[in-house]
Amino acid sequence: MSHTAFNHEKYRAFPVIQKLDRRWPGNTIEQAPDWCSVDLRDGNQALIEPMTVEQKQRMWGLLVRMGFKEIEVGFPAASQPDYDFVRWLIEANQIPEDVTIQVLVQARDELIERTYEAVAGARRVVIHVYNSTSPVQRNKVFALDKQGIIDIARRGAAKVQSEARKYPRTEWVFQYSPESFSSTEVEFAVDVCNAVIDQWQPSREKKAIINLPATVESAMPNVFADQVEYFCDQVNQRDALIISIHTHNDRGCAVAAAELAILAGADRIEGTLLGNGERTGNMDIVTMAMNLYSQGIDPQLDISIADDIIATVEACTNIKTHPRHPWLGELVYTAFSGSHQDAIRKCLAQQRADEHWDVAYLPIDPQDIGRSYQSVIRVNSQSGKGGAAYLLEQQLGIELPRWLQVELAQPIQTLAEKQQGEVEPQQVLQVFRQHFMSREGQYQLAGYQIDRQGNQHHVQASVSDADDLMLIHGHGSGAISAFVDGMHKATGIEIQIVQFDEHSLGEGADASALALMQVNIRGQRYTAVAQDSDIVAAGLSVVLACLNTAMKSASIAA
Ligand SMILES: CC(=O)SCCNC(=O)CCNC(=O)[C@H](O)C(C)(C)COP(=O)(O)OP(=O)(O)OC[C@H]1O[C@@H](n2cnc3c(N)ncnc32)[C@H](O)[C@@H]1OP(=O)(O)O
Numbered sequence: 056m057s058h059t060a061f062n063h064e065k066y067r068a069f070p071v072i073q074k075l076d077r078r079w080p081g082n083t084i085e086q087a088p089d090w091c092s093v094d095l096r097d098g099n100q101a102l103i104e105p106m107t108v109e110q111k112q113r114m115w116g117l118l119v120r121m122g123f124k125e126i127e128v129g130f131p132a133a134s135q136p137d138y139d140f141v142r143w144l145i146e147a148n149q150i151p152e153d154v155t156i157q158v159l160v161q162a163r164d165e166l167i168e169r170t171y172e173a174v175a176g177a178r179r180v181v182i183h184v185y186n187s188t189s190p191v192q193r194n195k196v197f198a199l200d201k202q203g204i205i206d207i208a209r210r211g212a213a214k215v216q217s218e219a220r221k222y223p224r225t226e227w228v229f230q231y232s233p234e235s236f237s238s239t240e241v242e243f244a245v246d247v248c249n250a251v252i253d254q255w256q257p258s259r260e261k262k263a264i265i266n267l268p269a270t271v272e273s274a275m276p277n278v279f280a281d282q283v284e285y286f287c288d289q290v291n292q293r294d295a296l297i298i299s300i301h302t303h304n305d306r307g308c309a310v311a312a313a314e315l316a317i318l319a320g321a322d323r324i325e326g327t328l329l330g331n332g333e334r335t336g337n338m339d340i341v342t343m344a345m346n347l348y349s350q351g352i353d354p355q356l357d358i359s360i361a362d363d364i365i366a367t368v369e370a371c372t373n374i375k376t377h378p379r380h381p382w383l384g385e386l387v388y389t390a391f392s393g394s395h396q397d398a399i400r401k402c403l404a405q406q407r408a409d410e411h412w413d414v415a416y417l418p419i420d421p422q423d424i425g426r427s428y429q430s431v432i433r434v435n436s437q438s439g440k441g442g443a444a445y446l447l448e449q450q451l452g453i454e455l456p457r458w459l460q461v462e463l464a465q466p467i468q469t470l471a472e473k474q475q476g477e478v479e480p481q482q483v484l485q486v487f488r489q490h491f492m493s494r495e496g497q498y499q500l501a502g503y504q505i506d507r508q509g510n511q512h513h514v515q516a517s518v519s520d521a522d523d524l525m526l527i528h529g530h531g532s533g534a535i536s537a538f539v540d541g542m543h544k545a546t547g548i549e550i551q552i553v554q555f556d557e558h559s560l561g562e563g564a565d566a567s568a569l570a571l572m573q574v575n576i577r578g579q580r581y582t583a584v585a586q587d588s589d590i591v592a593a594g595l596s597v598v599l600a601c602l603n604t605a606m607k608s609a610s611i612a613a
Pocket residue numbers: 097100130132133134160161162163166185186187196197207234270
């Protein structure tokens with residue numbers, strides 16, 4: 056076999072388990088698992104610059120605020136900052152009553168001893184001991200056979216137990232990880248764990264945690280689920296165990312693998328916020344928690360403080376959050392494309408507070424995580440009429456009639472294409488004002504009087520025409536048609552009203568009226584909007600505004 060670059064023959068398929076009795080595909084997740092954050096350990100060990108004690112303190116504060124009850128706080132036998140941080144937690148009394156710290160250590164005596172020193176005085180601690188079990192680790196890293204690996208595990212388990220006896224005031228919980236579990240023959244993984252379980256003799260009352268890692272994700276999540284289900288079925292004393300899962304994201308499926316592992320019988324999930332961790336990262340707890348939340352399951356974690364989560368993770372890891380990161384990214388509740396905007400706008404208008412969320416293109420209500428609807432719809436050259444109309448609605452507080460949405464779309468599209476980028480909400484308003492609300496023009500309403508007899512309206516109005524003042528008289532079934540009649544008589548220009556809508560803006564003394572009109576003058580359509588504190592004046596002014604727009608066009612002026 057040649058080992059030239061980019062040659063798939065270098066690799067082989069992952070062996071699948073021939074498991075015909077799999078039950079997990081028929082299961083559903085009905086409640087949140089126990090969560091354990093490993094941000095301060097696995098997340099931290101993957102950083103270019105590991106967190107300082109101050110950064111760890113900040114991350115700790117966030118994790119507690121979010122509601123984590125188990126937090127792996129470090130590998131205290133590995134480095135002084137890890138050790139100091141753990142000491143600070145204990146000596147400065149920073150660990151709430153309902154939170155348990157967890158610490159990781161290799162199955163090596165001197166490291167285990169140092170680890171216990173680090174956590175001395177804590178109320179309750181999970182001591183997490185591990186050694187690697189896969190064939191490549193056995194053969195190439197440890198140069199040991201299966202029995203040699205089992206011996207490391209059992210000796211480590213025994214040492215963890217004997218050290219614990221030296222600190223009787225702490226409540227100890229033992230956790231063992233067969234590191235590289237997912238790449239280990241599953242029967243052997245069971246054997247190694249059984250040796251540890253045999254050493255610890257856990258009970259229903261005092262359970263041990265067996266943590267099954269996909270240290271490097273190398274198969275599809277269904278294979279992992281088969282491994283977990285097999286393990287849960289075969290391991291000794293299952294009811295005295297908490298089965299924990301620790302997946303990595305090498306194939307991009309860490310969350311999927313963790314979810315399927317829950318279906319397959321696991322109880323607990325380890326991961327990090329936004330998925331920081333070795334290589335492509337650890338399983339992202341925020342994503343998995345939000346996946347549950349969006350299915351109506353209480354995630355038992357507070358993700359509503361999304362901006363705080365992002366700010367803290369970024370400050371502690373020096374890694375930016377991708378704008379399309381699941382659930383929390385800057386752009387994940389934003390629609391630029393026209394048909395999406397149209398659907399979102401229509402659904403939001405119909406969404407009732409007492410009904411289940413049912414909005415196209417928005418899997419959750421962005422307000423749940425502190426995002427406003429303002430940022431949901433943004434306008435660029437892909438947006439069509441709905442987006443600009445939505446932004447204008449947000450700013451003016453009125454729903455534009457469809458015919459005006461269509462009119463507005465054109466100048467917005469032109470601007471978007473010219474700018475080659477986003478059109479800001481302020482610009483939408485500016486374009487709207489410029490195109491439809493210009494107060495300039497030959498004719499301006501100076502005053503009016505209306506007499507009404509039955510259905511007949513008689514309008515007498517004064518209209519300034521450049522430097523002159525015209526006196527207008529007209530009749531019609533309404534004030535506007537009477538005024539249009541008067542203008543026709545005065546100027547000879549026939550105005551046919553095609554569309555007309557009115558809206559009130561604001562309330563009380565500050566209220567004003569908006570009149571929106573499209574007319575046909577000599578075969579051409581013209582659109583304008585007028586605003587006035589007096590609703591009739593707004594209606595008459597908008598006729599003149601349409602006429603002024605028409606006058607500016609060469610064909611009418613001529
Ligand atoms: C998948 C994971 O994320 S596991 C966690 C990994 N995290 C870290 O390693 C971060 C912190 N670690 C460290 O700072 C260092 O590894 C230390 C300080 C703990 C130990 O450093 P060192 O003493 O230099 O040992 P190192 O970690 O390189 O391990 C090498 C030796 O330990 C053995 N070893 C490694 N892991 C384990 C284990 N889990 N249990 C028992 N022995 C182990 C190796 O076989 C090797 O033995 P050898 O020297 O006889 O060949």
